[in-house]
Amino acid sequence: GEPTRYAEPQGHGGETHQSTDDASRTLTTQQGVPVADDQNSLRAGERGPTLLEDFILREKIFHFDHERIPERVVHARGYGAHGVFELTDSLADYTRADVLSQVGQQTEVFVRFSTVAGNKGSMDLARDVRGFAVKFYTKQGNWDIVGNNIPVFFIQDPIKFPDLVHAVKQEPDRAFPQAQSAHDNYWDFASLSPEAWHMVMWQMSDRTIPRSFRTMEGFGVHSFRLVNAEGKSTFVKFHWKPRQGLQSVLWNEAVKINGADPDFHRRDLWTAIEGGDFPQWDLGVQLFDQETADRLPFDHLDSTKLIPEEEVPVRIVGTLTLNRNVDNFFAATEQVAFCTQNVVPGIDFSDDPLLHGRNFSYLDTQLKRLGGPNFTHIPVNAPRCPVMNFQQDGHMAMHNPKGRANYEPNSWGADGGPRENPTIGYRSFPAEVQGTKQRIRAETFADHYSQARQFFVSQLPIEQKHIGDALVFELSKVERVDIRARAVSHLRLIDEGLAATVADGLGLDLPEPAQAAKPTLDLPP
Numbered sequence: 001g002e003p004t005r006y007a008e009p010q011g012h013g014g015e016t017h018q019s020t021d022d023a024s025r026t027l028t029t030q031q032g033v034p035v036a037d038d039q040n041s042l043r044a045g046e047r048g049p050t051l052l053e054d055f056i057l058r059e060k061i062f063h064f065d066h067e068r069i070p071e072r073v074v075h076a077r078g079y080g081a082h083g084v085f086e087l088t089d090s091l092a093d094y095t096r097a098d099v100l101s102q103v104g105q106q107t108e109v110f111v112r113f114s115t116v117a118g119n120k121g122s123m124d125l126a127r128d129v130r131g132f133a134v135k136f137y138t139k140q141g142n143w144d145i146v147g148n149n150i151p152v153f154f155i156q157d158p159i160k161f162p163d164l165v166h167a168v169k170q171e172p173d174r175a176f177p178q179a180q181s182a183h184d185n186y187w188d189f190a191s192l193s194p195e196a197w198h199m200v201m202w203q204m205s206d207r208t209i210p211r212s213f214r215t216m217e218g219f220g221v222h223s224f225r226l227v228n229a230e231g232k233s234t235f236v237k238f239h240w241k242p243r244q245g246l247q248s249v250l251w252n253e254a255v256k257i258n259g260a261d262p263d264f265h266r267r268d269l270w271t272a273i274e275g276g277d278f279p280q281w282d283l284g285v286q287l288f289d290q291e292t293a294d295r296l297p298f299d300h301l302d303s304t305k306l307i308p309e310e311e312v313p314v315r316i317v318g319t320l321t322l323n324r325n326v327d328n329f330f331a332a333t334e335q336v337a338f339c340t341q342n343v344v345p346g347i348d349f350s351d352d353p354l355l356h357g358r359n360f361s362y363l364d365t366q367l368k369r370l371g372g373p374n375f376t377h378i379p380v381n382a383p384r385c386p387v388m389n390f391q392q393d394g395h396m397a398m399h400n401p402k403g404r405a406n407y408e409p410n411s412w413g414a415d416g417g418p419r420e421n422p423t424i425g426y427r428s429f430p431a432e433v434q435g436t437k438q439r440i441r442a443e444t445f446a447d448h449y450s451q452a453r454q455f456f457v458s459q460l461p462i463e464q465k466h467i468g469d470a471l472v473f474e475l476s477k478v479e480r481v482d483i484r485a486r487a488v489s490h491l492r493l494i495d496e497g498l499a500a501t502v503a504d505g506l507g508l509d510l511p512e513p514a515q516a517a518k519p520t521l522d523l524p525p
């Protein structure tokens, strides 16, 4: 009889139609079924309805419909690269961490830079804090320093974080501005939050309009602990110092760049790495003991304070080099999951309350953002050392425990799976804790203005002018005059000259100073 006839693929303008006889290049569905026609859906008759039967169409549309994952709740806009960390000075006296012990050892890293407030598609040169997150794939597991380009933070207690972020992001009724701190809600919150004003001074400085990701410093912010083989603990703060120098743009340059090329920072990083001009940062540590902490005029557990380098010098211990661009932005940069609780043996937490809130928050949000508990199976998040445990199943599980038993203790001997190891395993530093359970802010956290002033007076005159200009510009976008005045009332406790300049720039009468919770200190610049 008649041979079966199959319709040839028919696109309009057949000359653009691309087909192959090469089996190895044949387009397939996600199930691996070869596709003959990727231009036309299956329909009844030439002009008839499209058929539900068309599994090729439905699969393609279904997959497309689910391409987006939730953007990060903060730091949504970011750019990442691969690199290597080389230790140049051993901290073996202070820590069991292998990555910080063996001089010359190279450890793979992944780094993601970001803005904080803007959405995923917002522009790179917004006046904003920048994230500087580093994942070290060490022999003892993954260690993350999830830092910013500013050494202090806006708030002291994580219970304020949702409020801070709501206030700083787009206003809830109108959904703008998308990426600027120049709006009523942000300044309303900040002017009602004395603890924010040290960071506000940094935010209004040139630090928040960096010329390049390559010309930013990075800071782990919180105090962490290093713990050595004898169990001795030393407090540590982490610093990244760019070998390219610290550089910013001017505000009017930032505005022009945003218009001309909103991808300016990611393009700059990609181009430098692609051209072999690998950016480098030195890793520095401030090491200090409890006695030093006790004699500082502020609390090192308070994330709104820094430890001046004059008090505790920064010791350079290694170099980070970014040397490879991602070849799949989504797989790596979008799906990377940093977390402050990713520490390795020899690195531990301080009692900074903000750090404890973060230790919960990142893992929690990633469970949702990355669709389940198995995001460590995604290559960018997977440790480069062996992973063996009895955690199993769940969405997207790529591997499960192998062997006879998936629980312990068990008596299956060599087939019984991994065992705990008290010698090399992680041990929490046995810090003593005591106290009354209560909701309270320590008295030692109460001085909100001394370091804000210290930062301002340590700036060059031109940098001080930029801070004044930025405050006038940002506050001039605030519609409610009482909020503007409340902001200036804090400046009066930081620097009277600055307060007068900003009030004048805004056409305001100088308001009464804010009420300080604690007398401010006369710190050296």
Ligand code: HEM
Pocket: 071, 072, 073, 074, 075, 078, 112, 113, 114, 130, 131, 132, 133, 146, 147, 148, 152, 153, 158, 161, 220, 221, 222, 303, 336, 337, 338, 354, 357, 358, 361, 362, 365, 366, 369
């Ligand atoms: C994301 C830094 C405070 C919650 C990030 C990122 C950085 C960062 C760099 C982006 C990570 C990436 O590139 O994927 C900081 C610093 C803080 C701070 C330096 C203060 C010292 C907080 C606090 C919380 C928080 C107090 C919550 C209590 C989050 C969340 C994300 C995030 C939920 C999104 C993570 C994700 O979706 O993967 N933060 N942050 N952060 N941060 Fe923070």
